[in-house]
Amino acid sequence: MAAKMVANKKIVLKNYVTGSPTEADMEVVATATAPSKLLEGSAAGSILVKNLYLSCDPYMRGRMSRPCSYIDEFVLGEAMVGFGVSKVVDSSHPEFRAGDYVWGMTGWEEYSLIEDPKKFFPIRHPDLPLSYYTGLLGMAGLTAYVGFYDFCSPKAGERVFVSAAAGAVGQLVGQFAKLMGCYVVGSAGSDEKVNLLREKFGFDDAFNYKNEEDLxxxxxxxxxxxxxxxxxxxxGATLDAALLNMRLRGRVAACGMISQMNLPEKLDPLHNLISVIPKRVRVEGFLVFDHFHRYAEFEETVAGYVREGKIAYVEDVVEGLERAPAALVGLFAGRNVGKQVVVVDREQ
Amino acid sequence: MAAKMVANKKIVLKNYVTGSPTEADMEVVATATAPSKLLEGSAAGSILVKNLYLSCDPYMRGRMSRPCSYIDEFVLGEAMVGFGVSKVVDSSHPEFRAGDYVWGMTGWEEYSLIEDPKKFFPIRHPDLPLSYYTGLLGMAGLTAYVGFYDFCSPKAGERVFVSAAAGAVGQLVGQFAKLMGCYVVGSAGSDEKVNLLREKFGFDDAFNYKNEEDLxxxxxxxxxxxxxxxxxxxxGATLDAALLNMRLRGRVAACGMISQMNLPEKLDPLHNLISVIPKRVRVEGFLVFDHFHRYAEFEETVAGYVREGKIAYVEDVVEGLERAPAALVGLFAGRNVGKQVVVVDREQ
Structure with a gap:
């Protein structure tokens, strides 16, 4: 017996993007349908999920252009994909059952058929806000965790600078650094965000880079x-200024360069990389995709911090899948305050 | 009884330099005198040395300008200083005696009074050409050794690119890499040097960057x-092109940036540092001055390689202290082929 079909709104990319993405580059397709249960003929081991919360992340900008450097570009006309929190509706995989909450790479749509659910993580702390698994307890959190603890080789008392510090990754890096006993300064692009860094996240100092004539x-x-x-x-310019101000044996974790993502041609020039020699500085790039084997350890550690009140977390939440394109465009313009989340359906 | 005085020609810097140094920035002062033995009144533990071979090194460019980033600038009107090979003439230090061959930071002059001889290394292989201790078995050699083995984390079979590959450091890095079983390509600034890389140093390939329209x-x-x-x-441009061509988890050892040393204003812009993120590349600056504790191990290893014929070494030798300014200027113009050495007096 064929499964009943249900409406399945989705967001598709209409065209590859040069420069800054706009909402017009994406489209809400409301007529798609999804099965209400796994279709006969679905690959064995598939699961069907209902998507609850979607994550807007800077790396997605790369997937909107062709070619993308380290991950496939989005397929035009198909649902965009990104990290999200989902509920299993039906499963033919022994490790997933209907009703389970999971997070992983899912579609920007209401229902997704996942043929390789091993890429999904079970949500071990469903009593915490499920949306946290789009950021704090998901990819952004793990990025901050491995980026700070593994790539920055931090020690108590060290002086730490974080850019885009009110974003999903930055707010956590700053708080991890404070928990370790570092002196922490963040930069952000609005006075509201700067205030958040000082008042909510406990940064020692913060500045609005847009108000600074000379970084x-x-x-x-x-x-x-x-x-x-x-x-x-x-x-860009913030990295170049930081290179000029590194201490002896300083470390730069190159996590992302959101200021460079929408430039149509050549990237901003850097002039100060030479200072890594006299200062003996290490600059290291990393991608969280290499480090998911650390996830379980990370999840327990950070869920513990949340329960103990050691970590504050701010989300910028929009309601409704149809508002996802605006939320993503806003992320690249720095309009979000805190982790940008899109609610598809609340299940809590 | 006061020690007899002898003539002591020396090279002094006349003025601090902007842009490319010229011979006119330096002066040979022929009227200076030095004691033939340690003066009464010399600090206890001093040694008097006769300088035999002087080393011209890229880092010296920094000391010709004010301020210099990580080492004091030269004192105008006093003998310039640099690494050299010397013979002890007189000593009040228990670890040095007349007739010993040593290498270390000495004056660009015929005789130098060294008040802190602990900075000097004894020459343990005086049967090898003494001049080798200005490069292969001295600072440049140790730079190549720690730079390659410690900062590049090399593995057999890896693909290694070396710039300024015919220089004192580059020729050794390439040969260390070949000894490890790497594929090695070098760049240099003349066809003669490129030929040397291929024929003498065993590089797998080499190119003259001046003949390349697009690095x-x-x-x-x-x-x-x-x-x-x-x-x-x-x-500069070579680094920027290399960043664009790194493999996954590649490593860049930032040893020196000689192309940037004589630029009067801003350094050449880099546009490709962003690629360290998708490629997970590590860029690390280092200075050999931090690594002299590895010297004894290095000296034995490389002296062994020389005796076994595993390492070739090419020097560009000029005769006479008075030709040192031209040799140093030539180094910054890339005119030397191999390690630039100045002979003050041959003792072999």
Missing amino acids: NLALKRCFPDGIDIYFDNVG | NLALKRCFPDGIDIYFDNVG
Whole structure:
């Protein structure tokens, strides 16, 4: 007996993008349908999920252009994909059963048929807000965790600078650094975000980069003795200024360069990489995709921090799948305050 | 009784330099005198040395300008200083005696009074050419050794690119890489040097960067599958092209950026550092001055390689202290072929 079909709204990319994406590059397709149960003929081991929360992440910008450097570009006309929190509706996989909450790479649509559910993680702390698994307890959280603890080689008392510090990754890096006893300064693109860094996330200092005429001077003011660790989420002029202000044997974790993502042609020039020699600085790029084997350890650690009140977390939540394109465009324009989440359906 | 005085020619810097140094920035002062033995009143533990071979090294460019980033600038009107091989003439230090051969930071002059001889290394293989201790068995050799083995994390079979590959450091890095079983390509600034890389040092391939219109294409031709290790001696456009051609988890050892040393204002822009993220590349700066504790191990290893014929070594030798300024200027113009050495006095 064929499964009943249900409506399945989805977001598709209409065309590959040059420069800054706009909402017009995406489309809400409301006429698609999905099965209400696994179809006969679905690959053995598939699961059908209902998507609850979707994550807007900077790396998605790459997938909107062709070619993308380290991950496939989105397929035009098909549902976009991204990290999300989902509920299993039907399963032919022994490790998943209907009613389970999971997170992983899912479709920007109401229902998704997942043929390789091993890429999904079970949600072990469903009593915490499920949406946290789009960020704090998901990919962004793991990015902050391995980026800071593994790539920054941090020590208590060190001076840490974080850019895009109010974003999903930055707010966690700053708080991990504070928990370790570091001196932490963040940059962000609005006074509201700067206030959040100081008041909510406990950063020692913060500045609005848009109000600074000279980023080098801003960093010299915040770090008169220099920077031990720079966690770079933005690249460009901020990275160049940070390179100039590193201390001896400083470390730069190159996590993302969101300022460079929408530039139509050549990227902003850097002039100060040479300072890695006299300062003996290490610059290292990383992608969280290499580090999912650390996930279980990370999840327990950070869920513990949340329960103990050691970590604050701010989300910027929009309601409704149809608002996902605007939310994603806003992310690249820096309009979100905190982790950008799209609610498809609340299940809590 | 006061020690007899002898003539002591020396090279002094007349003025701090902007842009490319010229011979006119330095002066041979022939009227200075030195004691023939340690003066009464010399600090206890001093030694008096006769300088035999002087080393011209890229880092010296920094000391010709003010301020210099990681080492004091030369003092105008006093003898310039640099690494050299010397013979002890007189000593009040228990670990040095007249007749010993030593190498270390000495004056660009015929005789130098060294008040802190602990910075000097005894020459343990005086049967090898003494001049080798200005390069192969001295600072440049140790730079290549720690730079390659410690900072490049090399493995057999990896693809290694070395710039300024015919220079004192580059020729050794390439040969260390070949000894490890790597595929090695070098760049240099003349066909003569390129020939040397192929014929004398056993590089798998080499190119004259001055003959390449597009360094990115040159690297793609030499490394169709990308570069695992880039040992950077030059910075600038070569570094930028290398960043674009790194393989997954590649390593860049930032050893020096000689192409950037004589630029009067801003350094050449880099556009490709962002590729460290998708490629998970590590860029690390280092200075040999941190690694002299490895010297004894290095000296035995490399002296062994020389005796076994495993390492070839090419020096560019000029005769006479008065030719040292021209030799140093030539180094910054890339005129030397192999390690630039100045003979003050032959003792072999």
